[in-house]
Amino acid sequence: MHSGTEISLEQCKGEEYRAIFQKVYRIVSLQFSNPDLRGIKGFIFAGETGVGKTLMAKMVARELSVPLLFVDSATIARKHFGESEQLISKLFEESQHNKAVLLFDDVEALFLDRTKEASEGWNTGMNNVLFHQLDNLDTSKCAVIMTTNLITFLDKALQDRLYPIQFPLPSLQTLIAIAQMRCNDLKIGSEGVEQTIRAAPESFRSIRAVEKLVFEDYINQIEVLASRQGSNVVLV
Numbered sequence: 001m002h003s004g005t006e007i008s009l010e011q012c013k014g015e016e017y018r019a020i021f022q023k024v025y026r027i028v029s030l031q032f033s034n035p036d037l038r039g040i041k042g043f044i045f046a047g048e049t050g051v052g053k054t055l056m057a058k059m060v061a062r063e064l065s066v067p068l069l070f071v072d073s074a075t076i077a078r079k080h081f082g083e084s085e086q087l088i089s090k091l092f093e094e095s096q097h098n099k100a101v102l103l104f105d106d107v108e109a110l111f112l113d114r115t116k117e118a119s120e121g122w123n124t125g126m127n128n129v130l131f132h133q134l135d136n137l138d139t140s141k142c143a144v145i146m147t148t149n150l151i152t153f154l155d156k157a158l159q160d161r162l163y164p165i166q167f168p169l170p171s172l173q174t175l176i177a178i179a180q181m182r183c184n185d186l187k188i189g190s191e192g193v194e195q196t197i198r199a200a201p202e203s204f205r206s207i208r209a210v211e212k213l214v215f216e217d218y219i220n221q222i223e224v225l226a227s228r229q230g231s232n233v234v235l236v
Protein backbone atom coordinates (compact mmCIF):
# COMPACT_ATOMS: atom_id res chain seq x y z
CA MET A 1 0.00 0.00 0.00
CA HIS A 2 1.05 3.59 -0.48
CA SER A 3 2.40 5.58 2.37
CA GLY A 4 1.39 9.22 2.11
CA THR A 5 4.88 10.49 1.38
CA GLU A 6 5.20 8.42 -1.79
CA ILE A 7 2.13 9.90 -3.36
CA SER A 8 2.51 12.60 -5.98
CA LEU A 9 -0.07 14.99 -7.28
CA GLU A 10 -0.76 12.70 -10.23
CA GLN A 11 -1.87 10.03 -7.82
CA CYS A 12 -4.41 12.38 -6.25
CA LYS A 13 -7.57 11.21 -7.98
CA GLY A 14 -10.92 12.94 -8.13
CA GLU A 15 -11.82 16.45 -9.28
CA GLU A 16 -13.39 17.06 -5.89
CA TYR A 17 -10.03 16.56 -4.16
CA ARG A 18 -7.88 18.21 -6.81
CA ALA A 19 -9.99 21.35 -6.50
CA ILE A 20 -9.32 21.42 -2.75
CA PHE A 21 -5.62 20.98 -3.37
CA GLN A 22 -5.51 23.88 -5.82
CA LYS A 23 -7.32 26.17 -3.44
CA VAL A 24 -5.14 25.42 -0.41
CA TYR A 25 -1.90 25.36 -2.37
CA ARG A 26 -2.64 28.71 -4.01
CA ILE A 27 -3.44 30.47 -0.76
CA VAL A 28 -0.45 29.10 1.15
CA SER A 29 2.08 29.65 -1.62
CA LEU A 30 0.89 33.24 -2.10
CA GLN A 31 1.13 33.96 1.61
CA PHE A 32 4.56 32.29 1.83
CA SER A 33 5.92 34.50 -0.94
CA ASN A 34 4.22 37.69 0.19
CA PRO A 35 4.51 38.71 3.87
CA ASP A 36 1.87 41.46 3.36
CA LEU A 37 -0.80 38.88 2.70
CA ARG A 38 -1.77 37.49 6.08
CA GLY A 39 -5.43 36.69 5.75
CA ILE A 40 -5.47 33.00 6.62
CA LYS A 41 -3.58 31.34 9.48
CA GLY A 42 -4.51 27.92 8.29
CA PHE A 43 -7.25 25.44 7.57
CA ILE A 44 -9.48 22.89 9.19
CA PHE A 45 -9.91 19.86 6.96
CA ALA A 46 -13.20 18.31 8.02
CA GLY A 47 -14.72 15.11 6.74
CA GLU A 48 -15.25 11.45 7.40
CA THR A 49 -12.40 9.04 8.07
CA GLY A 50 -10.48 7.90 5.00
CA VAL A 51 -11.39 10.69 2.56
CA GLY A 52 -7.85 12.00 2.16
CA LYS A 53 -7.51 14.79 4.74
CA THR A 54 -4.11 13.74 6.05
CA LEU A 55 -2.82 12.98 2.59
CA MET A 56 -3.90 16.43 1.38
CA ALA A 57 -1.85 18.14 4.09
CA LYS A 58 1.17 16.05 3.13
CA MET A 59 0.71 16.86 -0.54
CA VAL A 60 0.47 20.58 0.09
CA ALA A 61 3.75 20.55 2.06
CA ARG A 62 5.38 18.38 -0.56
CA GLU A 63 4.36 20.57 -3.48
CA LEU A 64 5.48 23.68 -1.60
CA SER A 65 8.82 21.91 -0.91
CA VAL A 66 8.59 22.68 2.79
CA PRO A 67 8.76 20.25 5.71
CA LEU A 68 5.59 18.95 7.27
CA LEU A 69 5.68 19.13 11.05
CA PHE A 70 3.30 16.43 12.13
CA VAL A 71 1.43 16.45 15.41
CA ASP A 72 -0.39 13.27 16.29
CA SER A 73 -3.11 14.61 18.55
CA ALA A 74 -3.74 11.32 20.30
CA THR A 75 -0.09 11.16 21.39
CA ILE A 76 -0.11 14.71 22.69
CA ALA A 77 -3.38 14.17 24.50
CA ARG A 78 -1.74 11.42 26.55
CA LYS A 79 1.02 13.67 27.83
CA HIS A 80 1.05 15.14 31.30
CA PHE A 81 -0.38 18.49 32.20
CA GLY A 82 1.83 21.27 30.86
CA GLU A 83 3.98 18.99 28.71
CA SER A 84 1.67 19.08 25.73
CA GLU A 85 1.42 22.88 25.81
CA GLN A 86 5.22 23.09 25.86
CA LEU A 87 5.47 20.73 22.94
CA ILE A 88 3.00 22.75 20.90
CA SER A 89 4.82 26.00 21.63
CA LYS A 90 8.09 24.37 20.57
CA LEU A 91 6.60 23.18 17.29
CA PHE A 92 5.27 26.63 16.48
CA GLU A 93 8.67 28.16 17.23
CA GLU A 94 10.33 25.60 14.99
CA SER A 95 7.95 26.39 12.16
CA GLN A 96 8.78 30.10 12.43
CA HIS A 97 12.50 29.56 11.81
CA ASN A 98 12.02 27.92 8.44
CA LYS A 99 8.97 27.65 6.25
CA ALA A 100 6.76 24.73 7.18
CA VAL A 101 3.29 23.27 7.20
CA LEU A 102 2.21 22.40 10.72
CA LEU A 103 -0.27 19.53 10.77
CA PHE A 104 -2.42 18.70 13.79
CA ASP A 105 -3.88 15.39 12.77
CA ASP A 106 -7.25 14.15 14.10
CA VAL A 107 -7.40 17.18 16.28
CA GLU A 108 -10.72 16.43 17.97
CA ALA A 109 -8.70 14.36 20.46
CA LEU A 110 -7.09 17.57 21.68
CA PHE A 111 -9.29 20.57 21.40
CA LEU A 112 -12.72 19.65 22.58
CA ASP A 113 -15.12 22.51 23.01
CA ARG A 114 -14.27 24.40 26.16
CA THR A 115 -17.89 24.46 27.25
CA LYS A 116 -17.99 20.67 27.42
CA GLU A 117 -17.37 19.04 30.76
CA ALA A 118 -14.69 16.65 29.53
CA SER A 119 -12.52 19.48 28.34
CA GLU A 120 -12.12 21.31 31.64
CA GLY A 121 -8.62 21.62 33.03
CA TRP A 122 -5.65 21.03 30.83
CA ASN A 123 -7.66 21.35 27.64
CA THR A 124 -8.29 25.00 28.43
CA GLY A 125 -4.55 25.49 28.83
CA MET A 126 -4.05 23.81 25.50
CA ASN A 127 -6.56 26.05 23.76
CA ASN A 128 -5.02 29.17 25.26
CA VAL A 129 -1.54 28.23 24.09
CA LEU A 130 -2.86 27.42 20.65
CA PHE A 131 -4.85 30.65 20.25
CA HIS A 132 -1.85 32.66 21.38
CA GLN A 133 0.38 30.92 18.86
CA LEU A 134 -2.15 31.25 16.05
CA ASP A 135 -2.72 34.93 16.74
CA ASN A 136 1.03 35.57 16.52
CA LEU A 137 1.68 33.29 13.58
CA ASP A 138 3.86 34.58 10.75
CA THR A 139 1.82 33.39 7.78
CA SER A 140 4.72 33.97 5.39
CA LYS A 141 6.49 31.11 7.17
CA CYS A 142 3.89 28.74 8.49
CA ALA A 143 0.48 27.40 7.56
CA VAL A 144 -1.45 25.38 10.11
CA ILE A 145 -3.65 22.50 9.01
CA MET A 146 -5.91 20.66 11.41
CA THR A 147 -7.80 17.56 10.35
CA THR A 148 -10.90 16.24 12.05
CA ASN A 149 -13.90 14.03 11.51
CA LEU A 150 -15.81 15.89 14.24
CA ILE A 151 -15.74 19.57 13.42
CA THR A 152 -18.69 20.36 15.68
CA PHE A 153 -16.59 19.31 18.67
CA LEU A 154 -13.95 21.89 17.94
CA ASP A 155 -13.81 25.06 19.92
CA LYS A 156 -15.71 27.88 18.19
CA ALA A 157 -12.78 30.23 18.66
CA LEU A 158 -10.63 27.76 16.78
CA GLN A 159 -13.19 27.50 14.00
CA ASP A 160 -13.12 31.29 13.71
CA ARG A 161 -9.35 31.40 13.36
CA LEU A 162 -8.96 28.72 10.71
CA TYR A 163 -10.64 28.40 7.33
CA PRO A 164 -12.82 25.26 7.22
CA ILE A 165 -12.81 23.01 4.19
CA GLN A 166 -15.29 20.14 4.00
CA PHE A 167 -13.96 17.00 2.33
CA PRO A 168 -16.77 15.27 0.41
CA LEU A 169 -17.19 11.52 0.15
CA PRO A 170 -15.52 10.26 -3.04
CA SER A 171 -17.75 10.13 -6.13
CA LEU A 172 -18.26 6.80 -7.91
CA GLN A 173 -15.95 8.02 -10.66
CA THR A 174 -13.23 8.79 -8.12
CA LEU A 175 -13.67 5.43 -6.38
CA ILE A 176 -13.20 3.64 -9.69
CA ALA A 177 -10.18 5.74 -10.65
CA ILE A 178 -8.52 4.96 -7.31
CA ALA A 179 -9.35 1.26 -7.57
CA GLN A 180 -7.77 1.13 -11.03
CA MET A 181 -4.64 2.93 -9.84
CA ARG A 182 -4.21 0.64 -6.82
CA CYS A 183 -4.80 -2.53 -8.85
CA ASN A 184 -2.29 -1.30 -11.37
CA ASP A 185 0.26 -0.69 -8.57
CA LEU A 186 -0.24 -4.27 -7.41
CA LYS A 187 -0.16 -5.65 -10.97
CA ILE A 188 -3.60 -7.23 -10.73
CA GLY A 189 -6.65 -6.81 -12.97
CA SER A 190 -9.26 -4.31 -11.73
CA GLU A 191 -12.42 -5.77 -13.34
CA GLY A 192 -13.59 -7.72 -10.29
CA VAL A 193 -13.00 -4.81 -7.93
CA GLU A 194 -14.74 -2.37 -10.28
CA GLN A 195 -17.73 -4.66 -10.50
CA THR A 196 -17.99 -4.90 -6.72
CA ILE A 197 -17.86 -1.11 -6.37
CA ARG A 198 -20.41 -0.44 -9.11
CA ALA A 199 -22.78 -3.03 -7.64
CA ALA A 200 -22.96 -1.20 -4.30
CA PRO A 201 -21.20 2.18 -4.41
CA GLU A 202 -22.99 3.30 -1.24
CA SER A 203 -21.04 0.76 0.78
CA PHE A 204 -17.75 2.47 -0.15
CA ARG A 205 -17.88 5.62 1.85
CA SER A 206 -14.15 6.27 1.92
CA ILE A 207 -11.02 5.87 -0.17
CA ARG A 208 -9.66 3.58 2.49
CA ALA A 209 -12.60 1.17 1.96
CA VAL A 210 -11.63 0.86 -1.70
CA GLU A 211 -8.01 0.25 -0.80
CA LYS A 212 -9.10 -2.50 1.56
CA LEU A 213 -11.17 -4.12 -1.19
CA VAL A 214 -8.24 -3.99 -3.63
CA PHE A 215 -5.97 -5.53 -1.04
CA GLU A 216 -8.41 -8.36 -0.36
CA ASP A 217 -8.69 -9.00 -4.08
CA TYR A 218 -4.91 -9.07 -4.31
CA ILE A 219 -4.72 -11.72 -1.58
CA ASN A 220 -7.43 -13.79 -3.28
CA GLN A 221 -5.65 -13.63 -6.61
CA ILE A 222 -2.33 -14.61 -4.99
CA GLU A 223 -4.01 -17.58 -3.33
CA VAL A 224 -5.48 -18.74 -6.61
CA LEU A 225 -2.07 -18.40 -8.27
CA ALA A 226 -0.34 -20.22 -5.44
CA SER A 227 -2.71 -23.17 -5.51
CA ARG A 228 -2.40 -23.39 -9.31
CA GLN A 229 1.35 -23.52 -8.99
CA GLY A 230 1.09 -25.99 -6.11
CA SER A 231 3.23 -23.71 -3.99
CA ASN A 232 0.77 -23.02 -1.24
CA VAL A 233 2.36 -23.10 2.17
CA VAL A 234 1.13 -25.88 4.46
CA LEU A 235 0.62 -24.64 7.98
CA VAL A 236 1.41 -27.14 10.74
Ligand SMILES: Nc1ncnc2c1ncn2[C@@H]1O[C@H](COP(=O)(O)OP(=O)(O)O)[C@@H](O)[C@H]1O
Nearest residue numbers: 011012013017049050051052053054055207208
Ligand atom coordinates in the same frame (compact mmCIF):
# COMPACT_ATOMS: atom_id res chain seq x y z
N1 LIG B 1 -7.38 11.95 -3.82
C1 LIG B 1 -6.86 10.73 -3.56
N2 LIG B 1 -6.54 9.90 -4.58
C2 LIG B 1 -6.02 8.68 -4.33
N3 LIG B 1 -5.79 8.18 -3.11
C3 LIG B 1 -6.09 8.95 -2.05
C4 LIG B 1 -6.63 10.26 -2.23
N4 LIG B 1 -6.86 10.79 -1.01
C5 LIG B 1 -6.47 9.86 -0.11
N5 LIG B 1 -5.99 8.76 -0.71
C6 LIG B 1 -5.56 7.54 -0.02
O1 LIG B 1 -6.66 7.11 0.80
C7 LIG B 1 -6.23 6.66 2.08
C8 LIG B 1 -6.90 7.47 3.18
O2 LIG B 1 -6.43 8.81 3.14
P1 LIG B 1 -6.15 9.64 4.48
O3 LIG B 1 -5.46 10.90 4.07
O4 LIG B 1 -5.46 8.80 5.48
O5 LIG B 1 -7.65 9.94 4.95
P2 LIG B 1 -8.16 10.70 6.27
O6 LIG B 1 -6.99 11.46 6.84
O7 LIG B 1 -9.28 11.57 5.79
O8 LIG B 1 -8.65 9.63 7.21
C9 LIG B 1 -4.70 6.78 2.06
O9 LIG B 1 -4.13 5.53 1.76
C10 LIG B 1 -4.43 7.79 0.96
O10 LIG B 1 -3.17 7.59 0.37
Ligand SMILES: [Mg+2]
Nearest residue numbers: 053054105147
Ligand atom coordinates in the same frame (compact mmCIF):
# COMPACT_ATOMS: atom_id res chain seq x y z
MG1 LIG C 1 -6.16 11.23 8.75
